[in-house]
Every structure is written in C-alpha cells, then in structure tokens.
Amino acid sequence: MTAAERIWTAGLVIIGDEILSGRTHDKNIAQIATWLQVQGIRLSEVRVVPDIEERIVEAVNALRAANDYLFTTGGIGPTHDDITVDAIARALDVPVVIHPEARVMLERYYASKGTELTDARLRMARVPQGAELIPNRMSGAPGIRIGNLFIMAGVPHITAGMLDSLTGTLEGGAPLLTETVGCWVAESEVADLLREVEQAHDNAQIGSYPFFREGRTGANFVIRSTDADTLKSCVDSLCDGLATAGHDFTPGGI
Amino acid sequence: MTAAERIWTAGLVIIGDEILSGRTHDKNIAQIATWLQVQGIRLSEVRVVPDIEERIVEAVNALRAANDYLFTTGGIGPTHDDITVDAIARALDVPVVIHPEARVMLERYYASKGTELTDARLRMARVPQGAELIPNRMSGAPGIRIGNLFIMAGVPHITAGMLDSLTGTLEGGAPLLTETVGCWVAESEVADLLREVEQAHDNAQIGSYPFFREGRTGANFVIRSTDADTLKSCVDSLCDGLATAGHDFTPGGI
Numbered sequence: 001m002t003a004a005e006r007i008w009t010a011g012l013v014i015i016g017d018e019i020l021s022g023r024t025h026d027k028n029i030a031q032i033a034t035w036l037q038v039q040g041i042r043l044s045e046v047r048v049v050p051d052i053e054e055r056i057v058e059a060v061n062a063l064r065a066a067n068d069y070l071f072t073t074g075g076i077g078p079t080h081d082d083i084t085v086d087a088i089a090r091a092l093d094v095p096v097v098i099h100p101e102a103r104v105m106l107e108r109y110y111a112s113k114g115t116e117l118t119d120a121r122l123r124m125a126r127v128p129q130g131a132e133l134i135p136n137r138m139s140g141a142p143g144i145r146i147g148n149l150f151i152m153a154g155v156p157h158i159t160a161g162m163l164d165s166l167t168g169t170l171e172g173g174a175p176l177l178t179e180t181v182g183c184w185v186a187e188s189e190v191a192d193l194l195r196e197v198e199q200a201h202d203n204a205q206i207g208s209y210p211f212f213r214e215g216r217t218g219a220n221f222v223i224r225s226t227d228a229d230t231l232k233s234c235v236d237s238l239c240d241g242l243a244t245a246g247h248d249f250t251p252g253g254i
Numbered sequence: 255m256t257a258a259e260r261i262w263t264a265g266l267v268i269i270g271d272e273i274l275s276g277r278t279h280d281k282n283i284a285q286i287a288t289w290l291q292v293q294g295i296r297l298s299e300v301r302v303v304p305d306i307e308e309r310i311v312e313a314v315n316a317l318r319a320a321n322d323y324l325f326t327t328g329g330i331g332p333t334h335d336d337i338t339v340d341a342i343a344r345a346l347d348v349p350v351v352i353h354p355e356a357r358v359m360l361e362r363y364y365a366s367k368g369t370e371l372t373d374a375r376l377r378m379a380r381v382p383q384g385a386e387l388i389p390n391r392m393s394g395a396p397g398i399r400i401g402n403l404f405i406m407a408g409v410p411h412i413t414a415g416m417l418d419s420l421t422g423t424l425e426g427g428a429p430l431l432t433e434t435v436g437c438w439v440a441e442s443e444v445a446d447l448l449r450e451v452e453q454a455h456d457n458a459q460i461g462s463y464p465f466f467r468e469g470r471t472g473a474n475f476v477i478r479s480t481d482a483d484t485l486k487s488c489v490d491s492l493c494d495g496l497a498t499a500g501h502d503f504t505p506g507g508i
Contacts, residue, residue: 017461020297022287023476024463026280029302033276043274046302048283078442079462080449120445155464188332191374195334207271208333209278210409212392222277
C-alpha cells in the first residue's frame with residue numbers, strides 16, 4: 001500500500017447532556033467532518049455521551065483505539081458540569097495538572113477584562129499531564145492536545161478557531177474528492193443505474209440522498225473518490241446513464 | 255425503587271456517510287431527543303456510523319444491550335447504499351423477509367402515482383423477520399419496529415411522521431422536567447453558586463451553557479428534575495443566589 005492509499009481516520013466524542021436532551025442542536029459534527037476532509041482525514045465514527053465520567057472514558061478509549069486521531073467537544077469550561085479533562089486524564093491514566101502557559105493566558109485574559117483569575121476560572125488551565133495547548137483567540141481558554149487526542153470547546157465558533165490553528169499540522173492521506181449530481185427523479189427509478197456505475201468503478205462510492213421539495217421528489221447523488229480520474233469517470237458514467245434514461249440532471253447538485 | 259423512579263433510556267444509531275462527511279447536517283438527534291423526553295425516555299447515547307454493515311451491527315448490538323429502546327435513522331431507501339435492514343437482521347440473527355403489508359402499501363403508493371413497484375422499490379418492503387411496520391404518510395415506505403428496536407428514515411420530516419405515529423405507545427418513566435434561567439454573566443463568575451445549588455438538591459441537575467452574542471458574554475442555566483417540587487426549589491435557590499450576587503436574570507432563558 002502506498003502512502004497515498006493509506007486512509008487516516010478520526011473519531012469524535014461529543015460530550016454534553018444539552019445535545020442528548022435535544023436542547024442544543026449540534027453543529028460540531030458537520031464542522032469537524034468538513035475540516036477533517038480537507039486535512040485528508042476521514043471521520044469514522046461519532047459518539048454523543050452524557051456528562052458522566054465513566055461514559056466519557058469508555059467512549060474515548062473505544063474511539064482512540066480504533067482511529068488515528070480522536071477529537072472531543074464540550075465540557076472544558078469553568079463550571080461543575082465540565083468534567084472532560086478529568087475523564088480524559090483517567091482514560092489516559094495520567095494525573096490532571098495546571099498547565100503554566102494556560103494559567104498565564106487566563107491571567108492575561110481576565111486582567112484585560114479588569115477582573116481576576118478565580119478558582120473556577122483556573123479550572124480552565126487544568127490539563128492531562130503531558131498536554132500541549134491549542135490557542136483559542138475567542139475566550140482565553142485554550143483547547144488541549146495530548147498526542148493524537150484533541151480536546152475542543154462545545155461552543156461551535158470557539159471550536160472553529162481551534163480547528164483553524166490546527167489546519168495543516170496533522171498528517172493525513174489523499175483528501176477525499178467529491179462531486180454532486182442532482183436530479184428531479186425518485187431515487188428508486190435509478191437504483192439499478194447507481195449500483196452498476198458504482199460497481200464499475202473501484203475506489204469510488206456513490207451516495208444517494210433523496211429529498212422532497214415543493215411537492216416534488218428529487219435526489220442528489222454524491223460521488224466520492226480519492227482519485228481525480230476515477231471521480232471524473234464515475235461522474236461521466238452516471239450522467240450518461242441519467243441522460244440515456246431521459247432524466248435531466250444538474251451538475252453540482254440541486 | 256418505585257415505578258416513577260425507574261429511568262427508561264434509549265440509544266440512537268445514525269447510519270450515514272453523508273453525516274460523517276459533513277455534507278448533511280444532522281437534524282434527527284435533536285428531533286428524537288426532544289420526542290423521547292416527552293415520552294419519559296432519556297436519550298442515553300448516540301453513535302454515528304458509516305454505511306458499512308459490520309459497523310452498523312456493532313453499534314446496534316452495543317446500544318441495544320445498554321438501553322431499553324434503540325432507534326436507528328437512515329439507510330432504508332431503495333438504493334444500493336441502503337443496507338440498514340440487512341445489518342439489523344444480522345445483528346438480531348434473523349433472516350430478511352418481504353413484509354406482505356409493506357408490499358401492499360408500496361404497490362398502492364406507486365399505483366397512485368401511475369407507476370410500478372420495481373425490484374428496487376420492493377427493497378423498501380424488506381424487514382428483519384418478526385418485524386411490524388411503522389406507518390409513514392409521506393412516501394409510502396414504512397418504518398420498522400422489531401421489539402424495542404425502531405428503524406426510522408434518514409430524511410427528518412419522514413422520521414417526524416413515524417415518531418408521530420409512535421407517540422404514547424412506548425412505556426416510559428416520569429418525564430424529565432426542565433426550566434431555563436438566562437443571565438448576562440460569565441459562567442465562571444457563578445460557578446461556585448451553580449455547584450452549591452445543585453449539591454443542595456438531590457434528583458436535580460444544573461447544566462451551564464455559555465454563549466457570546468453581540469460582543470457580550472452570557473449563559474443559560476438549565477435545571478432538570480423528574481420531580482416538580484424539586485425543580486421549583488432548585489430554580490428558586492438559583493435565582494435567589496443570582497439576585498444576591500447582583501446579577502439580573504431572565505426566567506425562561508435568553
């Protein structure tokens with residue numbers, strides 16, 4: 001297997017009762033998935049778990065064993081329900097320590113706001129021993145990197161800033177290339193075509209995503225490959241097949 | 255433990271490469287979580303897995319062993335990437351059969367559209383042996399119930415219709431009651447108060463959800479309990495504490 005063929009994967013553990021209660025709509029899955037794809041890393045599994053230490057430990061250990069990278073979101077703030085650092089330290093079997101740089105960052109941040117670094121705020125400088133910091137320009141509280149494990153915020157725009165500072169620093173494979181073809185057709189009418197075109201192209205997958213809009217049925221077909229030529233050939237075959245069957249299609253999707 | 259204290263839980267497996275690629279933003283977690291809460295059932299864990307049979311089997315078996323109910327979304331359409339029924343049949347170690355009622359429903363649906371039940375469309379009548387159907391008024395293709403396992407669509411408004419027809423049919427416990435109090439304060443300033451109020455109330459949890467809007471810092475505090483009196487006492491204590499500390503608060507949240 002060449003370097004280009006090696007597939008790098010990541011797991012994601014989303015920590016938060018607020019997602020499991022339906023109160024907060026998660027935005028981190030899509031954001032992290034999209035970012036990973038640009039880094040040549042495939043999001044392989046997501047688990048959403050409650051703010052319970054043993055449940056976090058279990059999910060973190062399962063997904064870090066199965067993937068090259070592990071990301072977590074949520075539970076790194078200053079309040080009593082923020083237990084991610086403790087859970088991850090337990091999963092890694094290392095103690096929790098105050099990171100000196102994080103303490104300085106928080107001192108500066110709160111000084112700039114004319115207020116003090118209280119004990120509760122100092123919680124945000126706690127890291128599993130051996131960790132580095134991931135800068136966060138938004139709120140002073142950093143994310144945490146320990147080996148291939150990345151501990152990020154729950155608030156999506158803070159996580160966005162942390163991802164930004166990690167861009168280009170992770171080893172990945174060939175990015176997965178995708179193209180979308182949209183068609184006002186019931187996917188069941190072209191199911192055979194989709195299967196045949198996919199089977200004729202190794203190293204390409206076709207996903208079919210139906211929708212109903214304004215009382216009409218349609219579908220977007222997403223073609224994925226790590227190889228540009230394969231992708232093009234697969235898209236061309238699909239479009240030829242749709243045209244032959246008398247279906248108008250929209251390159252780029254509907 | 256009385257019947258009212260028994261906590262009923264559900265797991266959710268979301269099946270779909272389109273979620274893991276970031277292409278589609280999941281809406282089913284929040285929708286199913288909210289619906290479950292009204293039924294007195296707590297969503298305990300969510301796993302998002304790719305369209306790979308063994309990965310679906312693994313997630314389904316793990317979450318059905320750990321919970322009273324298991325829901326899945328995605329992968330029940332007519333195309334080659336719809337493999338949920340096969341995977342769940344394998345997880346349950348039963349064969350896949352054509353459900354006679356589902357066949358009739360699909361025949362009627364396509365006849366009403368002036369078209370035929372092709373082999374691809376007949377795939378949507380396949381169920382794990384022993385299953386019942388969950389009506390779907392939207393597209394003719396039903397959801398599937400087999401014991402405490404519920405196989406739902408990926409398209410959110412179709413899943414909504416399936417949930418609707420299940421409303422009130424599942425045994426659950428006391429619904430989790432919640433109240434929200436919003437405050438324009440950095441959560442780190444009131445972290446001690448939150449912890450103390452929670453500790454003083456058994457059977458109540460307080461979640462703290464910070465936000466940044468229009469350049470200002472605030473947080474919503476969500477108080478949860480299955481007991482109305484405990485909930486009220488916990489909310490009152492928190493509001494008293496916020497007022498004493500000089501913070502204006504907004505009942506119902508910001």
